[in-house]
Amino acid sequence: MCQLLGMNCNTPTDITFSFDGFRRRGGLTDHHTDGFGIAFFEGKGVRVFRDNRPGASSPMAEAISQYQIKSLNVIAHIRKATRGDVNLENTHPFIRELWGENWVFAHNGTVEGVGVCEECHYQPIGTTDSEAAFCRIVSELKEMYPAKPSEKEIFDAVVQITSRIAEHGVFNFVLSNGHWMIARCTTNLHYVCRKAPFGKALRDDDVSIDFSQYTKITDKVTIIATQPLTKNENWTKMKNGGYVFFKDGDVVYEIEGTLPEAQPHV
């Protein structure tokens, strides 16, 4: 199983503390060793780094940690391959241009029978079920809305399209266009919204940070992760069929999730 990491904030934030703990799971504290990828939005542009070496030992991941890029929206993924070869084109996150914006997507789980739709607007480049599902999402959105609709309409449409895909497997994902982030859960997805008063956080590898030294009182930073990255914060566990639409570090729209608890996907 792969692991997801997302960040959505109201001020450009350095994700290093979370990313360092997260990427240790790629080979050190866990077994997700088939590559990693991370996308940082910067204005309408996006910086993407991918490596098919384990996150924990990749020199690319090391350089990223040292670069301390600040961003409002970040999506990262470490991979344990279940479908598709271990190569660059199969490494999350995936990106497509939709309505003149970069859309970025990463998935954890396996969905069956999405298939390649040859008449669709967007075609997969690699061979993963995840990229095929993402192409289906953006193709259907473009079909439904040739011009960009409101954020609420986007959220509703994403829920509609992805609920159908999720019937065929485990569909935990994070999706962002650089303005907002949508998180969707089948089995495992957690989030924590950090805001004032900021305190200390203790990572699962026992590294700690005092956020109050790095933040302003108005800052809001939401971190989304497959498993909580800190031991002493109040992470919300999402339910099966749950969706959250985050913007500026806040929950804007939410569907709590009413499906029976999904079986863990091994």
Next chain:
Amino acid sequence: MCQLLGMNCNTPTDITFSFDGFRRRGGLTDHHTDGFGIAFFEGKGVRVFRDNRPGASSPMAEAISQYQIKSLNVIAHIRKATRGDVNLENTHPFIRELWGENWVFAHNGTVEGVGVCEECHYQPIGTTDSEAAFCRIVSELKEMYPAKPSEKEIFDAVVQITSRIAEHGVFNFVLSNGHWMIARCTTNLHYVCRKAPFGKALRDDDVSIDFSQYTKITDKVTIIATQPLTKNENWTKMKNGGYVFFKDGDVVYEIEGTLPEAQPHV
């Protein structure tokens, strides 16, 4: 004016020697200081690095040089902004998925009145004439050929579409899908095909390399650049309206260019 660099080979090749000389023009030996970008194909995937800092002093460019990535197709660009702000989404090379492939494009010059076609398949994310022109190319290709045609048909269609765009300005570009590379010239574009017997090359900043120490007898490496990067090799200067389709380091299709010599673009 910006500068272009392309590489097309029959064996994965490290572009460091050429890239190092090229990026020195971003701030050291020339004045292209408004960012740089480089895309390395790796299988069907593509690794892209962009920075809006000058190529010569960017830590990102430094890391790339040290990483010594080997690739069959590379496109790089250093920018002196003429249209569009200096930011990440306006930094070449631009990428879109077409027929399930990554298409990568970088442009030197300025083309007028391409405009944004709102019904078109592909929309620009930034505000450059270059990205608008690229979106026009891939949109028209997809319109002409819903499924991927032969390489000759692609070359002919690219010539047809881009000759029309080139009527409205200076349109030097390199374009690749990871299998081949098309170069198109209005004012300045040169190439050199390196093959056995390999000798020494002397860069314009007087750094030299002996390619015979790094190559096999069957290797073919073509370098395309706005201006020749070495002093002692036989670079072919392309003519106004000229096109070359390179594959595996060889010229496969060529249109010599019959238009009157274009005025230098300042």
